[in-house]
Amino acid sequence: MAVDVLLGLQWGDEGKGKIVDYLAPQYDLICRFQGGPNAGHTLIFDDKKFVLHTIPSGIFREGLINLIGNGVVIDPITLRAEIEEIKAAGVDPDGRLLVSKKAHLILPTHRLLDQASELSKGKNKIGSTLRGIGPTYMDKTGRNGLRVGDILESGFERKYNELKDKHLGLLKIYPEFSYDLQKAEAEWMESLDILRSLEAVDCAYYLNDALAQGKEILAEGAQGSMLDINFGTYPFVTSSTTLSAGVCIGLGLAPATIREVIGIAKAYCTRVGSGPFPTELHDEDGERLRKEGKEFGATTGRPRRCGWIDIPQLKYTIMLSGVTQLALTKIDVLDIFETIKVATKYKMPTGQETDQLPFDLNDNNCVPILEDHAGWQQSLHDATDFDTLPATAKNYILALEAHLGTPITYVSNGPERSRLIERT
Numbered sequence: 039m040a041v042d043v044l045l046g047l048q049w050g051d052e053g054k055g056k057i058v059d060y061l062a063p064q065y066d067l068i069c070r071f072q073g074g075p076n077a078g079h080t081l082i083f084d085d086k087k088f089v090l091h092t093i094p095s096g097i098f099r100e101g102l103i104n105l106i107g108n109g110v111v112i113d114p115i116t117l118r119a120e121i122e123e124i125k126a127a128g129v130d131p132d133g134r135l136l137v138s139k140k141a142h143l144i145l146p147t148h149r150l151l152d153q154a155s156e157l158s159k160g161k162n163k164i165g166s167t168l169r170g171i172g173p174t175y176m177d178k179t180g181r182n183g184l185r186v187g188d189i190l191e192s193g194f195e196r197k198y199n200e201l202k203d204k205h206l207g208l209l210k211i212y213p214e215f216s217y218d219l220q221k222a223e224a225e226w227m228e229s230l231d232i233l234r235s236l237e238a239v240d241c242a243y244y245l246n247d248a249l250a251q252g253k254e255i256l257a258e259g260a261q262g263s264m265l266d267i268n269f270g271t272y273p274f275v276t277s278s279t280t281l282s283a284g285v286c287i288g289l290g291l292a293p294a295t296i297r298e299v300i301g302i303a304k305a306y307c308t309r310v311g312s313g314p315f316p317t318e319l320h321d322e323d324g325e326r327l328r329k330e331g332k333e334f335g336a337t338t339g340r341p342r343r344c345g346w347i348d349i350p351q352l353k354y355t356i357m358l359s360g361v362t363q364l365a366l367t368k369i370d371v372l373d374i375f376e377t378i379k380v381a382t383k384y385k386m387p388t389g390q391e392t393d394q395l396p397f398d399l400n401d402n403n404c405v406p407i408l409e410d411h412a413g414w415q416q417s418l419h420d421a422t423d424f425d426t427l428p429a430t431a432k433n434y435i436l437a438l439e440a441h442l443g444t445p446i447t448y449v450s451n452g453p454e455r456s457r458l459i460e461r462t
């Protein structure tokens with residue numbers, strides 16, 4: 039009947055995979071609408087852990103369709119590895135995993151261009167996951183890209199070679215970058231078979247028909263709102279629209295089909311890669327957050343930068359996507375803290391206080407004003423009910439809710455599927 043959206047409100051890794059996996063049984067279809075294998079969505083259940091990069095996080099729930107939408111960029115090599123992993127876990131993707139014919143393909147040379155570009159930027163690098171995301175979206179908007187539908191048509195090899203040759207020409211502007219394409223190219227070509235074996239659909243017709251039949255759809259965001267190409271911390275962003283607006287263009291659904299927008303935020307904040315991060319901690323508290331939260335990238339293994347939760351930042355991303363309810367994750371990571379801090383405003387170089395994000399979020403422009411909250415200093419890992427949480431934990435959650443003016447309907451207190459407190 040309608041589309042609900044679930045998306046990250048910070049710089050990614052908010053726990054989207056876990057929450058989508060939890061909510062999935064309420065829906066008929068789970069759809070990824072943007073991003074690609076730069077994403078790493080972790081699911082933990084029955085003592086097993088999976089990290090999904092391209093496949094939507096509803097795949098382990100029986101009877102649901104999972105769709106990779108037209109706004110996604112697909113690397114057939116990563117997709118094949120993921121499909122092998124889910125098959126080994128007993129999931130048959132046949133008829134359960136669909137792909138849009140209009141989704142763009144990440145070529146081996148897109149990855150090379152990403153690597154060469156990052157290398158050439160030196161200290162100013164974006165900190166990309168080097169999965170070829172930027173160059174693939176560049177070819178999409180530059181009207182050069184290859185799409186899933188192309189691999190089903192004759193003439194694909196010619197189109198592939200034309201684009202590859204173009205990329206090899208571009209790589210010449212990075213003479214210091216050396217590469218070996220042969221092995222990756224052979225693997226890529228082989229991986230196309232598995233992509234061909236999936237049901238390829240016209241995503242817009244397929245999903246609008248599903249809605250007409252009364253089906254419920256959950257759109258799963260990747261990355262986070264602060265990595266959005268238009269409204270994020272440009273140029274330290276990804277190359278897609280990570281906001282709720284991305285659902286429309288990434289799936290072919292009209293704005294009025296969207297019902298709830300569930301925004302996810304960690305009870306603190308992290309970022310991986312370069313770029314501004316006003317509440318980042320460079321002290322022992324930052325280390326404690328990293329250690330307790332196991333804050334290492336699910337895709338690249340890089341240590342994540344850690345800091346306190348940032349109210350102006352969250353108010354901004356709630357506004358951008360019209361968030362109607364919030365999921366607060368990793369509350370248990372704060373169990374060990376005596377005092378928990380919350381950035382409520384920024385102090386500008388003029389001395390003025392603001393709760394709006396300036397054009398440039400650098401350290402001088404955004405000195406966070408921090409509010410102290412008493413910690414609970416006990417484990418929340420086994421909590422199942424909001425009312426029985428320690429008063430200090432309830433106060434923290436209620437204070438965030440009041441600052442953000444948006445109901446916190448889910449509180450996640452552990453990485454496992456079962457660790458979730460629902461507030462009605």
Ligand code: GDP
Binds near residue numbers: 454
């Ligand atoms: P995503 O990209 O938004 O899906 O998030 P990631 O999977 O990259 O990172 C979130 C990490 O936190 C993963 O290791 C999850 O298993 C873990 N996680 C999710 N929710 C919770 C939680 O409530 N508490 C704890 N301690 N870990 C969580």
Ligand code: IMO
Binds near residue numbers: 275312
């Ligand atoms: P999920 O879906 C966290 C970051 C990279 C880099 C910038 C650009 O797991 O939350 P790209 O590879 O897109 O060119 O990288 O964006 N980034 C992410 N950070 N979680 C992600 O995805 C990310 N996807 C990209 O670290 O700073």
Ligand code: MG
Binds near residue numbers: 052
């Ligand atoms: Mg992640």
